[in-house]
Amino acid sequence: MPARILLIDDEQGFVETMAKRLEMRNYPVSTAFNAQEGLDTLSKVTIDVVVLDVKMPGMDGIEALARIKAEHPLVEVIMLTGHATVENAIEGMKRGAFDYMMKPCDMDGLLAKVDEAYDKKVAHEDRILEARARHIALRRGV
Helix, strand or coil, rough: CCCCCEEECCCCCHHHHHHHHHHCCCCCEEEECHHHHHHHHHHHHHCCEEEEECCCCCCHHHHHHHHHHHCCCCCEEEECCCCHHHHHHHHHHHHCEEEECCCCCHHHHHHHHHHHHHHHHHHHHHHHHHHHHHHHHHCCCC
16 A cells, blocks of 8 residues: 655645646645645545645744644654755754655655655554554453
């Protein structure tokens, strides 16, 4: 199953083009054109990986990242940035983002990062399930 992706970026043309290209590769894609819209989507739709623009009007990517990680800690976030905001993207990684990429990014590079982020999320979920199973077994004295 491919990663379910949420694209959050205020550049509507970029988001629409990237969504079409990802959907052509069978990735389920949701889109949002600002951080609040993205957070609203996350509360309604199951998402594995968020591709998040760092610099947006209103709530920026760093603040959005903090809210995503607080409300959806298993969702992986790839920060997307222009050259002038690389420092902010690195700050995002310090705060829990999976990685960052420079705009414009090539599709193969983005897909590789999305797949890596998805694998990390799935491995984390598997460890949580194993821990729950061990806990249940211990409570039952098995």
